Amino acid sequence: AQSVAQPEDQVNVAEGNPLTVKCTYSVSGNPYLFWYVQYPNRGLQFLLKYITGDNLVKGSYGFEAEFNKSQTSFHLKKPSALVSDSALYFCAVRDGDGNNRLAFGKGNQVVVIP
């Protein structure tokens, strides 16, 4: 079964500094990878996805993610963090071999310090 690991519980970053949220995955077959963001008392919002093609994927709100097949990673990045980026971030993977369900990581709380 597919799984995702988000090794850090909380990521603290100063406003204006680069932000990285780490994600590694385990899946049989080709991976389909997603990042979501959750603000307090809200549902999840889709940020970006990797299906195939370029390893660097660009998404909403200035976020991007880099797919690395050899390291089975899909880290989320933003060149310059904003205070409004403070939220809970989830990585998810869908197995490419016919399993249509998503497996979510445990989430990372990002705190951007003014």
Add this chain to the structure above:
Amino acid sequence: EADIYQTPRYLVIGTGKKITLECSQTMGHDKMYWYQQDPGMELHLIHYSYGVNSTEKGDLSSESTVSRIRTEHFPLTLESARPSHTSQYLCASSGFGFYGNEQYFGPGTRLTVT
């Protein structure tokens, strides 16, 4: 913003009551999902549906039941609520095709059983 709606947003109810959490989407998506999430924690899939009259149990065992009589509607029912059911319930949907389609989430229902 995704066109997926959940009502009520907040519900406080006594033990033993029957409750139905509503979820509707106007995107014509064939797949719909219910997740359970404790605040700030990971998501657990409890039910999903691939289309009308199709329902399956997810990875986390749940005493709730679901139905899918219409494409746009995927309600979740608890016949007898217990304090252990206190959680946030998120509904999601995804579009046509099996692979690489992101899920769109509703705002969630926060359930408290006293």
